[in-house]
Amino acid sequence: MIQVKNVKKSFGKHEVIQNMNFSIEAGEIYGFLGPNGAGKTTTMNMLTGLLPLDAGQVYIDGMELSQDHEKIEKIIGYLPEDPQFYPYMTGQEYLTYIGKISRMRAGEIQERNNSLLHLVDLIEAGDRRIGGYSRGMRQRLGLAVAVYNHPKILFLDEPSSALDPQGRRELLDIILKLKDDNTTVFLSTHILSDVERVCDRIAILHEGIIHLEDSIENLQEQYLQPIYEIQWEGDCTPLKEQLKKAQWLEKIHTDKNRMTLYVKDRKKSQRQIFEAFSKIELPMISMGLKRSTLEDIFVKVVNNK
Amino acid sequence: MKNFPAYFQKELIENLRTYRLFIILIAFVIFALMEPVIYRMLPRILASEGLDPEVFGMMDTSQQGLLRSYIGNMIQTGILVFTLTLSGALAHEIQKNYWILPRTKGGNASALILSKYMLYSFGIIIVILISFFINRFYTGVLFESTGLTVLWTLQSGLIFSLYFLFILALLFFFVSLTRRSIAAAVTTMLMSFIVMPLLFNFQALQRFLPYGLVQESGLFVINRYSLLPLIASTTLLIFILLWGTIKRVKHMKIY
Numbered sequence A: 001m002i003q004v005k006n007v008k009k010s011f012g013k014h015e016v017i018q019n020m021n022f023s024i025e026a027g028e029i030y031g032f033l034g035p036n037g038a039g040k041t042t043t044m045n046m047l048t049g050l051l052p053l054d055a056g057q058v059y060i061d062g063m064e065l066s067q068d069h070e071k072i073e074k075i076i077g078y079l080p081e082d083p084q085f086y087p088y089m090t091g092q093e094y095l096t097y098i099g100k101i102s103r104m105r106a107g108e109i110q111e112r113n114n115s116l117l118h119l120v121d122l123i124e125a126g127d128r129r130i131g132g133y134s135r136g137m138r139q140r141l142g143l144a145v146a147v148y149n150h151p152k153i154l155f156l157d158e159p160s161s162a163l164d165p166q167g168r169r170e171l172l173d174i175i176l177k178l179k180d181d182n183t184t185v186f187l188s189t190h191i192l193s194d195v196e197r198v199c200d201r202i203a204i205l206h207e208g209i210i211h212l213e214d215s216i217e218n219l220q221e222q223y224l225q226p227i228y229e230i231q232w233e234g235d236c237t238p239l240k241e242q243l244k245k246a247q248w249l250e251k252i253h254t255d256k257n258r259m260t261l262y263v264k265d266r267k268k269s270q271r272q273i274f275e276a277f278s279k280i281e282l283p284m285i286s287m288g289l290k291r292s293t294l295e296d297i298f299v300k301v302v303n304n305k
Numbered sequence B: 001m002k003n004f005p006a007y008f009q010k011e012l013i014e015n016l017r018t019y020r021l022f023i024i025l026i027a028f029v030i031f032a033l034m035e036p037v038i039y040r041m042l043p044r045i046l047a048s049e050g051l052d053p054e055v056f057g058m059m060d061t062s063q064q065g066l067l068r069s070y071i072g073n074m075i076q077t078g079i080l081v082f083t084l085t086l087s088g089a090l091a092h093e094i095q096k097n098y099w100i101l102p103r104t105k106g107g108n109a110s111a112l113i114l115s116k117y118m119l120y121s122f123g124i125i126i127v128i129l130i131s132f133f134i135n136r137f138y139t140g141v142l143f144e145s146t147g148l149t150v151l152w153t154l155q156s157g158l159i160f161s162l163y164f165l166f167i168l169a170l171l172f173f174f175v176s177l178t179r180r181s182i183a184a185a186v187t188t189m190l191m192s193f194i195v196m197p198l199l200f201n202f203q204a205l206q207r208f209l210p211y212g213l214v215q216e217s218g219l220f221v222i223n224r225y226s227l228l229p230l231i232a233s234t235t236l237l238i239f240i241l242l243w244g245t246i247k248r249v250k251h252m253k254i255y
């Protein structure tokens, strides 16, 4: 659905995107992650045809971006990072304007306006001027605009950055619903728990290079390493030496009667772990298994490379 | 251009709510009213300053003369108000990123620019005609009527309006070059206050330079020989400027 080949982009001497390659299948939800200034917005602007590429090709639904730009515009929807609207219009009026530009019929427009305002929870604010909307409300309206013409591909640039917890959950539901309709979603975000909930695949962009690209399942198997947090009845520092030699151990950390164990492969070594624990005299108060999160992977990728 | 009506309707809403044309109307009307009043009081002002009121006798206080002096006034103040008020009309679309969302929905640069141009053109023609007739009426009341006919006023207003349509096209063009409202307004004023009058000194240009319309509008005679080339060249220039503006905005990218 989206193919990006050897794309490069610089602003003056600053090389923001260095040779980017990836492809996204139809109906996939693709999470595009990266720290501030990584080039996520720049990539979005290029893929939606708002910013020219310095080099490379982009194919959207089989069409080349620069050649078939007008056709491509009809099948994509874009929610920019900080969407801007005419402040003197009301939400309703703005959606009507968008509907007319997308060549919809008047009756159809009214219907679509109402269902979208309902979807993004702006029914009451729909008749107020956008100039008085909060940032979160503008982001909601922006989402309504982005999906207005039932796009096949949706680009969302940090769509939940200004939303309240309720709004974030609703946004995820909307994205999952779009997936059911086989919409392809290109999603950039900082909120990693959201990514884990909705994305099929993710890419981590750092300093203009994609450092990691994989499906969420693969990542969870490969990178998500289990962590045991154990509390003992007394000081557990002496245990450190005892456990250090174990083969299944990646890393151990102790702090008085608290212990954190980073384990290599939980499934294989589970038995050995519990055998080792049974040999310890000190009574154990509690033990919890914490999965390391996407956040840890993110930090790891961004710091290592 | 199929979605031109959508754009035009949007411009209409914009105008009703940002009061741009209304501000211009108020400015033009105030000056149209003030000018005869000031002329009426001038002899007394001169006398109180100890100057010879005879000087006043040399001034042209016919309706024609007063309208001519109003035209001379509006070529400064009028253009100042006009460019400053309308500089944001196109510039804010780009400067404030309003154009991005409609554009990702297949929005169309020519419809955007032409709808704006048409609305403001129509608006300024109405504003100029209203203020010319107010001026004519008021000078007739304060001084004696000297037979400035409705037809002459109308003709003069239309010729003067054409000059403003040119200024508007110039303003839009500079917006497409600079992307900034203030920069475009300043360049437009520079052109109309300094460059145009300077160029007008060249005999060869006088017949074709839009600035000639200002003079024509104060003549109250129709001289086909001098007027038609001016109308033709100004119209041509307007088309070229609008075409350039559309071309630039169409290929404009965000930055």
Ligand SMILES: Nc1ncnc2c1ncn2[C@@H]1O[C@H](COP(=O)(O)OP(=O)(O)OP(=O)(O)O)[C@@H](O)[C@H]1O
Pocket: A011, A014, A016, A034, A035, A036, A037, A038, A039, A040, A041, A042, A043, A081, B255
């Ligand atoms: N118009 C521009 N001119 C110069 N540099 C730019 C321009 N736009 C972006 N950049 C630079 O490109 C880099 C990437 O910016 P971009 O906005 O794509 O980052 P991002 O990943 O979206 O960051 P964030 O998470 O903060 O939104 C930054 O270093 C930024 O300074």
Ligand SMILES: [Mg+2]
Pocket: A040, A041, A042, A081, A157
């Ligand atoms: Mg960004």
